[in-house]
Amino acid sequence: xxxxxxxxxxxGRSFAHEAFAFSADQELVDRVVxxxxxxxxxxxxxxVVAGERVRTLLTQELGADVRRLATFAAAExxxxxxxxxxxxxxxxxRALQAVAPTWRLAAEPTWLARDDGREWSRFEAVANRxxxxxxxxxxxxxxxxxxPASVLDAVARTHPLTWGGSAPVPEPAYEDPQQFIRSVHPAxxxxxxxxxxxxxxxxxxxxxxxxxxxxxxxxARVGDVVQAAHELVVNSLRVAAFAEVSSWTDGDTLVxxxxxxxxxxxxxxxxxxxxxxxxxxxGGMWLAWSLADDAAVDSHPAxxxxxxxxxx
Amino acid sequence: xSALRRLDAPTGLRPGDHVCWTFADAADFTxxxxxxxxxxxxxxxxLLLVGASRPELLSALAPLPGRDELLASGQLEVRSTAEVYAxxxxxxxxxxxxxxxxxxxxxxxxxxxxxxxxxxxxPLVRGGVDGRRQLHVYEQLADALMGTVAMTALCLYEAxxxxxxxxxxxxxxxxxxxxEEEPLAHLSGRGPSLxxxxxxxxxxxxxxxxxxxDVACGTPGEVVLDLxxxxxxxxxxARALARATQVLRGADVHLRLVRAxxxxxxxxxxxxxxxxxxxxx
Numbered sequence: 133x134x135x136x137x138x139x140x141x142x143x144g145r146s147f148a149h150e151a152f153a154f155s156a157d158q159e160l161v162d163r164v165v166x167x168x169x170x171x172x173x174x175x176x177x178x179x180v181v182a183g184e185r186v187r188t189l190l191t192q193e194l195g196a197d198v199r200r201l202a203t204f205a206a207a208e209x210x211x212x213x214x215x216x217x218x219x220x221x222x223x224x225x226r227a228l229q230a231v232a233p234t235w236r237l238a239a240e241p242t243w244l245a246r247d248d249g250r251e252w253s254r255f256e257a258v259a260n261r262x263x264x265x266x267x268x269x270x271x272x273x274x275x276x277x278x279x280p281a282s283v284l285d286a287v288a289r290t291h292p293l294t295w296g297g298s299a300p301v302p303e304p305a306y307e308d309p310q311q312f313i314r315s316v317h318p319a320x321x322x323x324x325x326x327x328x329x330x331x332x333x334x335x336x337x338x339x340x341x342x343x344x345x346x347x348x349x350x351x352a353r354v355g356d357v358v359q360a361a362h363e364l365v366v367n368s369l370r371v372a373a374f375a376e377v378s379s380w381t382d383g384d385t386l387v388x389x390x391x392x393x394x395x396x397x398x399x400x401x402x403x404x405x406x407x408x409x410x411x412x413x414x415g416g417m418w419l420a421w422s423l424a425d426d427a428a429v430d431s432h433p434a435x436x437x438x439x440x441x442x443x444x
Numbered sequence: 445x446s447a448l449r450r451l452d453a454p455t456g457l458r459p460g461d462h463v464c465w466t467f468a469d470a471a472d473f474t475x476x477x478x479x480x481x482x483x484x485x486x487x488x489x490x491l492l493l494v495g496a497s498r499p500e501l502l503s504a505l506a507p508l509p510g511r512d513e514l515l516a517s518g519q520l521e522v523r524s525t526a527e528v529y530a531x532x533x534x535x536x537x538x539x540x541x542x543x544x545x546x547x548x549x550x551x552x553x554x555x556x557x558x559x560x561x562x563x564x565x566x567p568l569v570r571g572g573v574d575g576r577r578q579l580h581v582y583e584q585l586a587d588a589l590m591g592t593v594a595m596t597a598l599c600l601y602e603a604x605x606x607x608x609x610x611x612x613x614x615x616x617x618x619x620x621x622x623x624e625e626e627p628l629a630h631l632s633g634r635g636p637s638l639x640x641x642x643x644x645x646x647x648x649x650x651x652x653x654x655x656x657x658d659v660a661c662g663t664p665g666e667v668v669l670d671l672x673x674x675x676x677x678x679x680x681x682a683r684a685l686a687r688a689t690q691v692l693r694g695a696d697v698h699l700r701l702v703r704a705x706x707x708x709x710x711x712x713x714x715x716x717x718x719x720x721x722x723x724x725x
Contacts, residue, residue, distance in 0.1 A: 355707050407714045415679040
């Protein structure tokens with residue numbers, strides 16, 4: 133058996149992001165136990181957040197060393213929607229960064245098995261960009277018995293590393309985060325003729341216009357719709373003299389589009405980058421994305437249009 | 445507590461009203477103060493007009509019915525800004541407000557129904573950053589005073605001062621007139637704590653941060669800001685509150701945000717702020 137190198141040539145100074153999919157118990161043990169042991173031997177904080185099956189196996193295999201883990205937590209209670217989950221995770225990371233030069237994490241996002249948990253792959257994709265300089269190794273564990281093929285496919289496309297048997301190797305299916313995000317957003321279809329359209333120069337006018345549209349659709353979500361659209365309009369008005377705000381319903385879905393003739397959006401992934409941090413306007417994109425049920429971006433040098441989708 | 449409103453005319457005002465009014469030029473100034481003072485005359489109020497130059501003010505008042513009788517009886521006073529706000533060195537904002545309180549008491553004792561002041565505050569803004577800081581403290585204390593005594597005030601500012609100067613000042617008034625602009629927010633000192641009313645978005649974020657820092661930094665310890673009447677807060681507004689909180693911490697002031705509506709709490713959370721005792725609105 134060749135010598136196992138659990139983190140390959142990772143130097144502990146930047147982000148490494150590996151997806152490991154397992155079926156048999158032994159497969160999991162052979163990957164995670166050396167990973168944890170290596171971290172402990174190097175004096176790094178080792179964190180494990182996983183489902184019950186993984187926790188049970190690790191407890192058996194690591195024995196007393198389980199108590200040396202910086203965190204050993206159940207993943208089942210972590211999910212609170214993509215944005216909230218990432219925001220909480222992000223705060224933990226920043227706290228860790230303040231006290232540790234490097235650390236490693238074995239995490240099982242068990243919620244990928246839920247319909248409403250699949251959006252997590254978007255955050256996994258964008259993490260490759262926004263966490264690129266954080267000094268930790270994230271080993272993401274995926275149970276083949278619980279996850280459908282479509283989710284495992286998204287996992288491969290969002291993790292640059294996979295397990296090669298004795299060391300991490302590049303994942304051939306890995307995609308650029310922006311490309312992945314585009315592929316999972318709703319298709320950009322032409323705006324229907326029935327859409328109501330307003331051209332606005334202040335965010336206040338935009339709030340009034342969007343509020344009127346949302347009230348006729350579902351009063352209970354007016355606050356979310358107005359806030360989300362407002363943040364997009366504010367961003368538009370940073371780069372353009374006016375914003376075009378349109379809205380329409382498609383079945384039970386309200387679509388709000390904010391378009392401008394600015395220079396295009398330099399980074400289409402900002403809606404998945406937790407605040408604070410990022411340029412002016414990034415916090416507004418994060419908030420808008422978190423309030424909406426889905427989003428889509430059409431950006432080119434002559435302008436940007438962003439659609440937010442709200443499901444009734 | 446008076447609700448935030450946009451004022452289209454300088455009339456229909458009653459004690460407790462505190463108006464921020466931007467004017468374009470001398471003609472606009474005159475056209476604004478005349479109906480304001482005339483209304484006060486009809487209500488039996490003591491009238492005070494304050495501006496840069498007393499002679500100019502007197503000539504501006506020429507069309508006011510019974511101007512000379514009002515002046516002779518003492519019901520109408522005309523004074524220069526320097527005389528009112530800077531006599532005897534540099535009176536503190538608190539001393540100025542005390543002087544207004546005494547003026548109200550004296551007017552009531554003479555049988556007037558209250559005091560009505562129209563003041564061109566523009567000269568005070570020219571005092572640089574320190575002068576503006578003092579002005580913000582003063583406007584806030586004056587606003588709180590007007591919540592408790594029979595006083596109506598029209599604070600006039602030249603529109604050419606620009607948004608950077610007018611932003612924080614406007615926010616400190618519940619009644620606002622600024623061209624066609626709809627007033628959005630009021631930072632009030634009326635009531636047991638500071639409170640923020642209306643809508644705070646990116647257009648007032650800088651002004652809010654400055655006004656809040658200036659009015660709170662003189663009181664080390666805890667300053668409570670009640671957010672329960674906030675109808676809208678955006679990310680830029682929350683960032684401004686976060687910035688103010690941080691600046692105030694440097695002055696040993698702990699700004700405590702309370703009773704944030706659910707929508708505001710969401711934005712505040714982005715900056716690690718909490719609007720404790722969140723109200724459901």
